[in-house]
């Protein structure tokens with residue numbers, strides 16, 4: 001086998017347009033919570049406070065961004081999504097207060113409703129989730145808690161690389177269309 005071919009094996013080619021990746025892209029993110037889009041564009045500046053991982057709408061709807069990981073059982077890396085969930089005002093304030101506190105990992109998980117659609121899954125908007133604090137400097141971990149939902153099952157049990165490729169291809173096809 002030529003060395004060149006050996007390395008090529010790891011490459012990932014987008015089916016929709018042929019774009020080549022050195023390796024399969026497995027980390028994706030949403031920059032905004034779904035609720036954002038329910039606010040008319042001309043009112044967003046006034047009603048929304050948006051930071052990289054925190055968002056407040058109308059001073060009463062609170063959101064934060066965390067990492068949802070789906071284990072890939074036959075691959076060395078996992079599929080991950082940096083996505084938004086709602087969070088109560090109390091927990092939102094607690095998160096901000098504890099942001100640089102090493103003891104934050106002892107906090108109880110924060111309940112929230114998922115705020116992004118995960119491609120290829122049936123509706124994932126407003127399904128149950130909990131956010132688990134990580135060490136300072138690491139993004140909060142999101143666990144799906146919606147009973148009977150495929151995403152809950154997949155996060156708990158993992159998926160095969162072939163299935164991950166389907167999800168990735170779906171995401172790329174959407175991205176490459178626009």
Ligand SMILES: [Zn+2]
Nearest residue numbers: 014016017176
């Ligand atoms: Zn493409």
